[in-house]
Amino acid sequence: MNDRPVHDDPAPLPPEPPQEGECCEDGCGEACVWAHYNEARAEYARTLAEWQARHVREPAG
Incomplete structure (x- = not known):
């Protein structure tokens, strides 16, 4: 698990x-x-869900 501070994450x-x-x-x-693009x-989506899970545990403020 990564214990980086929120400001480093x-x-x-x-x-x-893809462009025209x-x-x-x-x-x-x-x-x-x-x-x-679809693979990316x-x-x-996977990395965003992981990031959101890490930040749900962070105290607000």
Whole structure:
């Protein structure tokens, strides 16, 4: 478990979606920028839930 002070534990940032024109629209499968983005979103959701759990235990103020 990480015992860093709250000020050293910033909330994770969501991944940026692919930019206009990054997707080839060719059904490339696993190498698709949208597949990578969806994986990053899942990782973000996991790390955000962990971060929120750590901060629920912190006293307010």
